[in-house]
Amino acid sequence: MAEIKRGQAKPAEEEEEEIITEDNVFEHYDEPQGFFPNQVMADLTVSFALLVITIILAYAVPADLVEPMDISTTDYVPRPEWFFFFLDQWLIYFPGAALVAFGDIAMPIIFAIVLFAIPWLDREPAYSPARRPYMVVLGFLVITAIVLNLFLSMVRILNFPGGSPAG
Amino acid sequence: MPEELQKDPLTRGQFLYMGAVGTMMGLALTVPPAFFIMDPALKATIFNRSDIPHVWREIGSIFEVPSGEATAFRVTFPQKQTYDSGGPNSRVGSLTETALASWHDGKIPDLVKKRSEGATFSKSEVRTLEKNINVMSNACTHMGCPVRWDSVHHQIVCPCHGGIYTINGMHVGGPPPHGLWRYVFRIREDGIIEVRHKWVQGTPWIV
Amino acid sequence: MTRIRDRMAERGRDVADWLEERTRLVSFMEKQLYEPTPRRGMWLYTLGSATLFLITIQFLTGILLLFYYVPTTKDAWNSIYYIMHHVYFGQLIRGMHFWGANLLLIVIGLHMIRTFLSGSYKPPREMNWVVGVALIILVSLLAFTGYALRWDQEGFYAWEVGMKIASYTPLIGAWAVSLLLGGDTVGPATLSRLFVFHVWLMPAILAPLIGVHLILLRLHGEFGAAFEYSERLAKLNKRKQYERMEEYFASDEEEEESSRGE
Amino acid sequence: MPIGNLHVPGIGKNTLIPMLVVPHTLIATFIIGIAMIGAVSEFAGMVTKRPNYDKFARGAAKFQLLLFATGSWLAFTFFFALITLFPTFWSYLFNIFWWVFLAEAFMFIGEVLAAYAWYYTWDKLAYRKTVHVTIGMVSALFGLAQMIFINVVASYMMSPSNGPATSVGWTFLNPTYLPLNMHRFVGNLSYAGFLIAGWAAWRYLRSTTEENREYYDWLGHWGIMWGFGFLLLQPMIGYEYMTEIRSHEVQAFRYLMMGNKAFLFNALTIELFIMSVTSALYFLHKIKFAVKPMPRLRRWAMGTTGVLAILGVLNMIPADLYIVPQIGMVFGPKDSPQDIAIDKTPPILMGAMYPWKYIGLFGLMLIGAVVLGLYLKASAGGFLWGRVNRWSQYGLILTAVTVTLTMMTMGYARETARRGGPENWLIRGCITFQQHVVSKNCPAGSRQAP
Structure with a gap:
């Protein structure tokens, strides 16, 4: 069993001037840092902040519990969760039997497949966003489309008579 | 190793x-x-x-259906699904739904106007009545949200995505693919509407 | 005092050696903890571990909620009501589970956008991106089913819309819905299937996938973003420029020699 | 009522306001569009180092300043006309939108400073191009912000929100605010793009030197890229805008889509047809001058243009002859009903919205994207500028004229949406044309269920 040496680690010998070639440029970072003290510290603070937010929200805004499920209601206005608002708005663009199937199942599946295939769609060697305008612009367009749909559906829901406080 | x-x-x-x-x-x-x-x-x-056995359930009498409006009747069906299917020490479950009833184009046939509450109808009268009344499910055919009668615009409105139906349940506007699901129903002599958990257009799932 | 401390340190070292001998745990931990990671974008890279932290909270609070939750149609709502009003810290645990899920979705979205913008899905890290996308789909399905477990109007109708969407799929529409419904109408079977999906099926798929995600990360090391390598890239470009210049001058000299040669 | 209830002789006050507003809107939309296109093309010039972009950006900045003065003059006179001719309506509107108009004023100052700074520091900041480009971007953003704030007023008048009129937040949250913003943003860019293309075509036909011909040919190409590109987004956003109107203002929807004003959307489809087909033909003609000859691509482009034309025609089929203004009088039913019966399929089957108009509109978008893609593929290899024939330039001028007409048709459509019901509204559900305030805390109080 190799004898475990204790005490001071061997000083790192002077690295001879390394020739940076095309493929080993991304081997080392410019400013590496140990994972344990530094990154873990940052992770801890972010996680702690998230924990505090959840606890505050848990007490400030208790998770709601509306009246029990009852199909035979005539005055309840069902709403999707906030993260499906954009899909709800997407539903409105595709009325009618054929279009609902297309807009509701085909499009999300295509979106998922494209999402899975991004590494094979984006073959540009450059990493920084400035060097790959197509992918970044496409990504930005998709994100704005989703966010805009989210707001559109939120405004529509807020302005439904039953939906808003003063309506 | x-x-x-x-x-x-x-x-x-x-x-x-x-x-x-x-x-x-x-x-x-x-x-x-x-x-x-x-x-x-x-x-x-x-x-x-189906989970629901073939039984007829009363929803209400035709005299309760006003003119020019679709009213909601609650109806409860026995439901046999997993642990509610009446085993030795378990009960039979129940599923409560709402049926919307409205006269064709909102006009009460004069047959009903003349008769008072308790009167009975003959076979032919019952057949004409069945032709003139719409008994529909309240689930919107698009995504199953509960539709409601909008007295301002005299139409049946689905609050979820803006589906619009006429008083007869015909699809007018919005994303729903077709008109409201129509119950299989019959009218007894004394004017009581009875409904089965079956639809004219097939199975709507969920409801 | 120092003598006790030394003896304690001595005993600690013995335990460490004993453990190292049998499980090589200490060297494994060292390899994990002291691996070099990029410093410039440190705060950007916390998103990944924040998602991991939130998922562990979801697992923890989820299991705690299971102590009181009853998946029957008659009592699901009552059990939630009981948790919220009678159990000590019930509102906290359920609140953490609910708001944790919302925060998790936001953080996982940000994490995906960060990975997309920094281009860290480029070879050899494609598989990690694919596993990541599978994770985000699983998490949103989990959130979707969890919402309906309460069996109150809000949660139920959201789930019903989801099932109605499934019923529109061309070929297997009817099959998919009756599978999710457990029959042709909504009833106790629907809630138990919902319960199975949310409490066991999806987490059982999620947990190993997270493991795979982390292993793949460790395999190729954290890529960080392009601004981590700006100096090295600058050196590389400078060196290439010199090479091109030398080529250019070298070709001139040959011409002179060849012209002088004739 | 203040002193005298002024009467405008001859044309009357209800026509004076549009006479001032329509030119103002046309100029203002063009300014916002050209500011954005100019800023982006200056940035493109900085990145690609090609002189054309910078030359155009400079011309755009100068043109923007010239137009700016006339545009704002019209706005002020229109302001004063409203204050004097519609006192109660104006005081009511101003109370609701006090903060919005205040923000609007500051955006105006920002716009003025940035636009003038952008033009006059062109040479001084020539070596600090990034600073100069940011000034251009800032002036474009200020222009955009002006539009965003004025949209609140326009959309609120048509569809007031459910919340109390006093809370500023709710005035922004009225249902048609966001779609109006998206529709106008894309509309500005497409409108300005087509106008630039039209102006470049005019200058191309009049240019004498070879160098001028090449520059204006390139400018026509650059303008129509913006115009046609953003025109493709419009059907989707327009459809969303109309869905919002239908779900919140059923009366306005019936009046616009199925009632007396339905012809507006027939006019729109005709204009859409003209613009898309002429642009496609222009692309078809331009592909001939690509540096790398691509015969197969040109056949593909011909095919897609044909499909585009068919879809355009499909769009133009009216649902009911009654709504076509002149022809309706002759062929349509004599007792023209107030609106096409709701639950009856319209007499002309191919005119029905579902599924025909969907195929037409969204087909136009997709096939248009294909045509644009083919054209971009050809333009990637570079063009031989300056050799295009006269007809393609006439086509560009035609698109410029049609886009102005579309702007007016659509503006008119939005403003007349408030009429048509039993009551003509200035603010729907609140103030009628005769400036009679319906209920005390309107418009929130008077909103009924949809």
């Missing part, structure tokens, strides 16, 4: 043996569970057996 890998050759016999035993084990472990999970799907789609 063995020092290096040892790759013995694989004979035909061993390969066939492993293949056969493997497939048998695979089948035994996948086919029954598949049927186990798909049981309700098989019963519902292939054998067309």
Whole structure:
């Protein structure tokens, strides 16, 4: 069993001037840092902040519990969760039997497949966003489309008579 | 920890043996569970057996249906599903739904206007009444949200995505693919509407 | 005092050696903890571990909620009501589970956008991106089913819309819905299937996938973003420029020699 | 009522306001569009180091300043006309939108400073191009912000939100605010793009030197890229805008889509047809001059243009002859009903919205994207500028004229949406044309269920 040496680690010998070639440029970072003290510290603070937010929200805004499920209601206005608002708005663009199937199942599946295939769609060697305008612009367009749909559906829901406080 | 890998050759016999035993084990472990999970799907789609037995349930009398409006009647059906299907020490479940009833184009036929509450109708009168009344489910055909009568614009409105139907349940606007689901119903002599958990256009699922 | 401390340190070292001998745990931990990671974008890279932290909270609070939750149609709502009003810290645990899920979706979205913008899905890290996308789909399905477990109007109708969407799929529409419904109408079977999906099926798929995600990360090391390598890239470009210049001058000299040669 | 209830002789006050507003809107939309296109093309010039972009950006900045003065003059006179001719309506509107108009004023100052700074520091900041480009971007953003704030007023008048009129937040949250913003943003860019293309075509036909011909040919190409590109987004956003109107203002929807004003959307489809087909033909013609000859691509482009034309025609089929202004009088039913019966399929089957108009509109978008893609593929290899024939330039001028007409048709459609019901509204559900305030805390109080 190799004898475990204790005490001071061997000083790192002077690295001879390394020739940076095309493929080993991304081997080392410019400013590496140990994972344990530094990154873990940052992770801890972010996680702690998230924990505090959840606890505050848990007490400030208790998770709601509306009246029990009852199909035979005539005055309840069902709403999707906030993260499906954009899909709800997407539903409105595709009325009618054929279009609902297309807009509701085909499009999300295509979106998922494209999402899975991004590494094979984006073959540009450059990493920084400035060097790959197509992918970044496409990504930005998709994100704005989703966010805009989210707001559109939120405004529509807020302005439904039953939906808003003063309506 | 063995020092290096040892790759013995694989004979035909061993390969066939492993293949056969493997497939048998695979089948035994996948086919029954598949049927186990798909049981309700098989019963519902292939054998067309519904969770709700074929019973007629009263929803209300035709005199309660006003003119120019669609009113909601609650109806409760017995439901036999998993632990609610009346085993030795369990009860039969129930499913409450709403049926919207409205006269055709909102006009009460004069047959009903003349008769008072308790009067009885003849066979032919019942047939004409059945032609003139719409008994529809309140689930929107687009996404199943509960539709409601909008007295301002005299139409049936679905609050979720803005589906619009006329008083007869015909689809007018918005994303729904077709008009409201129409119950299979019959009218008794004394004017009581009875409904079965079956629809004219097929199975709407969910409702 | 120092003598006790030394003896304690001595005993600690013995335990460490004993453990190292049998499980090589200490060297494994060292390899994990002291691996070099990029410094410039440190705060960007916390998104990944924040998602991990939130998922562990979801697992923890989820299991705690299971102590009181009852998946029958008659009592699901009552059990939630009981948790919220009678159990000590019930509102906290359920609140953490609910708001944790919302925060998790936001953080996982940000994490995906960060990975997309920094281009860290480029070879050899494609598989990690694919596993990541599978994770985000699983998490949103989990959130979707969890919402309906309460069996109150809000949660139920959201789930019903989801099932109605499934019923529109061309070929297997009827099959998919009756599978999710457990029959042709909504009833106790629907809630138990919902319960199975949310409490066991999806987490059982999620947990190993997270493990795979982390292993793949460790395999190729954290890529960080392009601004981590700006100096090295600058050196590389400078060196290439010199090479091109030398080529250019070298070709001139040959011409002179060849012209002088004739 | 203040002193005298002024009467505008001759044309009357209800026509004076549009006479001032329509030119103002046309100029203002063009300014916002050209500011954005100019800023982006200056940035493109900085990145690609090609002189054309910078030359155009400079011309755009100068043109923007010239127009700016006339545009704002119209706005002020229109302001004063409203104050004097519609006192109660104006005081009511101003009370609701006090903060919005205040923000609007500051955006105006920002716009003025940035636009003038952008033009006059062109040479001084020539070596600090990034600073100069940011000034251009800032002036474009200020222009955009002006539009965003004025949209609140326009969309609120048509569809007031459910919340109390006093809370500023709710005035922004009225249902048609966001779609109006998206529709106008894309509309500005497409409108300005087509106008630039039209102006470049005019200058191309009049240019004498070879160098001028090449520059204006390139400018026509650059303008129509913006115009046609953003025109493709419009059907989707327009459809969303109309869905919002239908779900919140059923009366306005019936009046616009199925009632007396339905012809507006027939006019729109005709204009859409003209613009898309002429642009496609222009692309078809331009592909001939690509540096790398691509015969197969040109056949593909011909095919897609044909499909585009068919879809355009499909769009133009009216649902009911009654709504086509002149022809309706002759062929349509004599007792023209107030609106096409709701639950009856319209007489002309191919005119029905579902599924025909969907196929037409969204087909136009997709096939248009294909045509644009083919054209971009050809333009990637570079063009031989300056050799295009006269007809393609006439086509560009035609698109410029049609886009102005579309702007007016659509502006008119939005403003007349408030009429048509039993009551003509200035603010729907609150103030009628005769400036009679319906209920005390309107418009929130008077909103009924949809």
